[in-house]
Amino acid sequence: MTSPARGGCAALVLALCAGVARAAAAACPGHPTMVLERFIPADCEACWQGTAAADAVSPRTMVLDWIVPAADDAPMAAAALPEARERAAGAPRHPDSDPPTRRRAHALLARGPSLRVIHGPAWNGYIAVRLTVSRPGRLPPGAAAYVALVERVPAGSEGSAITRQLVRAAVGPLSPAELAREAPVEHLRAVRVPETHWPERLGSVAWVETADGRVIAAARALPPGCPPLR
Numbered sequence: 468m469t470s471p472a473r474g475g476c477a478a479l480v481l482a483l484c485a486g487v488a489r490a491a492a493a494a495c496p497g498h499p500t501m502v503l504e505r506f507i508p509a510d511c512e513a514c515w516q517g518t519a520a521a522d523a524v525s526p527r528t529m530v531l532d533w534i535v536p537a538a539d540d541a542p543m544a545a546a547a548l549p550e551a552r553e554r555a556a557g558a559p560r561h562p563d564s565d566p567p568t569r570r571r572a573h574a575l576l577a578r579g580p581s582l583r584v585i586h587g588p589a590w591n592g593y594i595a596v597r598l599t600v601s602r603p604g605r606l607p608p609g610a611a612a613y614v615a616l617v618e619r620v621p622a623g624s625e626g627s628a629i630t631r632q633l634v635r636a637a638v639g640p641l642s643p644a645e646l647a648r649e650a651p652v653e654h655l656r657a658v659r660v661p662e663t664h665w666p667e668r669l670g671s672v673a674w675v676e677t678a679d680g681r682v683i684a685a686a687r688a689l690p691p692g693c694p695p696l697r
Contacts, residue, residue: 495693499529499575502674502682505631506533506555506569510541514568517629529672529685531617532631545662550637557680573682579675580606582686584614586658586671593657598641598673600652609678613639616658619668635661635669 503524507514524530533551534543541547558569581601586594596614615637622630641654660669674685 495689496687497527499685499687500527501525501575502529502531502573502685504531504533504554504558504571504573504682506535506551506558507543508535508537508541508568509543509547510537511566511568512542512626513566515543515627517627517631529674529687530630530632531615531672532620532633534633546633546635548634548637551634554680573676575685576683579684582612582673582675582684584671584673584686584688586616586688589660589666589669592660594660594669594671596638596656596658596671596673598654598656600654600675606675607677607683610675610683611640611678612654612673612675613637613641614654614656614658614671614673616661617670617672618661619670632670632672 533554534547535551535555536547536549537544555569558571560567561570579602583599583601584596586596588594594616596616598612598614600612616635618633618635620627620631620633622628636658638656638658641656642652658671671688672686674682676682
């Protein structure tokens with residue numbers, strides 16, 4: 468027979484385990500329902516610092532922070548990507564940010580293609596990223612896939628008042644013709660590791676966009692211990 472003391476201990480252990488499981492589940496992100504692209508000029512440190520009220524986002528929003536190239540001696544020139552300039556060109560200015568910066572939000576298709584992205588450890592200056600695209604036959608003509616390495620910047624670090632997901636390297640477009648097939652398509656790419664970064668903050672993301680730049684599907688690599696999304 469189990470003593471009351473043992474029964475109480477067992478109940479306490481079960482409660483603690485349940486609490487840990489709930490905390491782990493809360494740390495595992497679900498499928499993104501929206502992508503928010505924020506564009507910060509490399510010569511605008513005030514734009515990088517941001518304001519929390521203007522940049523509050525939901526957990527189901529996948530944020531992509533791009534540093535747009537400016538002068539070579541700009542304060543954030545080392546993190547600027549050439550791809551950011553073209554992506555920022557058509558993005559509207561956000562009136563509620565101070566100072567105003569360009570940003571663009573994309574509502575993802577509820578029944579669009581299914582993406583899964585994973586990455587391995589850094590080796591010889593590169594990280595292998597694998598993207599799997601299921602249900603690719605649902606893509607509109609001219610759609611293309613992209614993968615990127617991102618650096619997660621917690622609020623209050625690196626001079627930013629808000630949490631950011633900084634794009635450090637991007638690869639694409641990935642074989643648009645292949646994505647027109649019905650069978651799942653896999654892409655394996657070696658992405659160069661940025662020279663300045665925090666290794667423990669690096670992650671990988673992927674998205675599919677139409678010919679006019681509208682993002683219709685997205686995914687992010689899950690933290691260790693999270694079950695695959697269905």
